[in-house]
Amino acid sequence: MKYGKLGALGAGALLVFSACSGTTATAAPGTSTAPGGSSAVAAGAWCVGGTVKIGTELPMSGGETANGAPTANGVKLAIKQQNAKGGVAGCKLDINVQDDALNGVHDPQTGAKNMQTLVADAAVMGVVGPFNSGVAKAEIPISNGAGLLMCSPANTNNGVTQPPEGDTYRKTNPTKISYIRTASPDSIQGPSAADYLYKDLGKTSVYIIDDTETFGVGVGDTFQAEFKKLGGNVVKRDSAPKSTTDYTPLFTAAAALNPQGVYLAGTTPTGMGLALKQGRTVSGLETVPFVGPDGVADLGPGGTQGATITIAGAASHDVYGTVGSAHDLADNTFTAAYTTEFGGAPGAYSAAAYACAQIIIASLDKASATATDLASAREGVRANAVNSANSFTTVLGSLNFDKYGDNVHPFISFYKVDMTLAGGKGDWTFVKQESFSDPNAQ
């Protein structure tokens, strides 16, 4: 009897209650005086209180800092520049920042709660985010029901938008989609990395490890299919949940099969940084290339909190990564403006977040002509942004979106780590970029 109790107590301890830590911060916009040029227009009646908001829903704290913070900065910069021009149709812009990191790692439930908060804030015209596909899947049903536009700079999982899975997230209003994204889906990102490893780096065998999450498994699958199609040999595929602390046995087993490369299908906060660090120490894997998707290629230099290079340290040599966005921007003033404003180089998705903000601003500008109140302005933003007939001039170039919300001109940029940069701590350097056609065109 006594031992039965012991077991029950053990089971009871598994029921751990975690406090939610979503934070709401409202940053003041930059300058509010309109410089010469466009004369200040009186805001229309729809603009209640003279200010509307763009929301951001990104992982901002802990291990995710290197992902979310530079992305949110892209939005902050766009808002500041727009306010300097007098706002949108006389209406000033503000920001509503939400953080979906729980204990330092992105969390779908926290994201869903944040999306409810943004929906409830009537002044929010559109949301930039989320960063992680798993979070997007928890949020799209909410934004779809409320008709609030989400523009994700970084989501890449195919199922987020594409049927049949994508349909399940927009059940409330199947014809009025509320979600667009600028990043290339994994059906492009995974195969691009496979092509790069096989053709550019000349490696014919690979070991794949994923983090068991929506994004990691998806990108791992597409990488694996393409690598096999090219004639390469996938020696082993493993899945290790984010609670894993010891990756050594996994890599020891894989090293016995002599892979010429490793693909880290996942993100650094969900374990791929540790996998890189520990995998490097295993005999046989000391110098093979480790390739990762954008969840690994955060473009944060060594020393940045939570960045891949910071976590993996000296193991970061011979590391390559793909990012589902363009590196060479259509508007080359962006990088300089960003660096002046925030004192560092943009992150992997700063420009894409800036583009999302530009899309929301342009849609709001168009909607303001007919809007009568905040609700109709919000709906106008959504309808204009998702309309596949509309194209938007952004920092990434001219963007428009297909009927599922996918970018019809996606890019992939390739990066590698150079350990001599950032004072010997290492940083990412740009290798090349490729453009692709509409992922849903077949």
Place this chain on the structure above:
Amino acid sequence: MTVDFRRVIRPVAIGTIALLTEYALLGTQQFANALTLGAIYALIALGYTMVYGIVELINFAHGDIFMVGSFLAMWIMTTLLGLSGPVTNLLNLVGLLSIVMFATMVGMGFIGMFIERFAYRPLRHAPRLAPLITAIGVSFILQNIISSLFGPSPVNVPQIVPLDKFAFMGGKIGYLNVFMVVLAVVLMIALQLFVGRTRLGRAMRSTAQDREAAELMGVDINQTIAITFFIAAALAGAGGVIQGLYFGSIKFDLGFFVGLKAFTAAVLGGIGNTTGAAIGGFIIAFVEVYATVLGYTQWSEVAVFTVLILVLVFRPSGLLGQQLGERA
């Protein structure tokens, strides 16, 4: 002198069989990985089992004490000693490791005593659920303190032991792995000698057996229990040091899963039984690594807790049997 079957032959036999099976199934390289991981689990499991043996409390904060130990060691290495990378001079390395190990173990020992004094002692005569809930509370307090001091992202630990390896029986073994396993075994033997051969050890055993009677015989119960918590936390601290040195990265929520697995190890070996906890630690590590070798990494935690359930169903007193007093 007669050899006691329960205390000597059975543990040795079970330990040997377990090790040989592990080696046969895993091969040299993975066996080394499993032993290294097992050393960490065993050091933590000892703390669970000692505390349970003496106050019958499942100290769910123990995994977090281990986590705090790893952060304390990291802090000593980086802030106090200013270390950042491998130390190649052997004499310096031994000196530094001794300092870090000693300081962390003593520091954690006092933290363990402090927790006992203020969180558990006031509840010693309360219903058993009360200290258990308190333990979970202490666990959260420790996690949140560390999270606010060092941030929620992984923190790097300077790997002061060079990651060099030597060839051994068809595999390559790191010197660090050898150091970890030897250290764990030495600490376990020291613990056995302490409990079995010293006055304080006798006081601990008598308190575990019958607290009231021990008190009547002049044993200072409060002091004995405090010392038990000191030793348990010091061992967890030693585990924390080697965790940081081996993995090079620690995180504030590290203690939860590691603690749960070490707890499983303690139950597997027979809670209250220190030898059992050590053997249990190595078995749990083996189950985990073997699941990985078979390609079922996702299922490794399922495998570990399945073992726990099977043990509770078929051999509720663990592999080596419980060592508890009359009231148990």
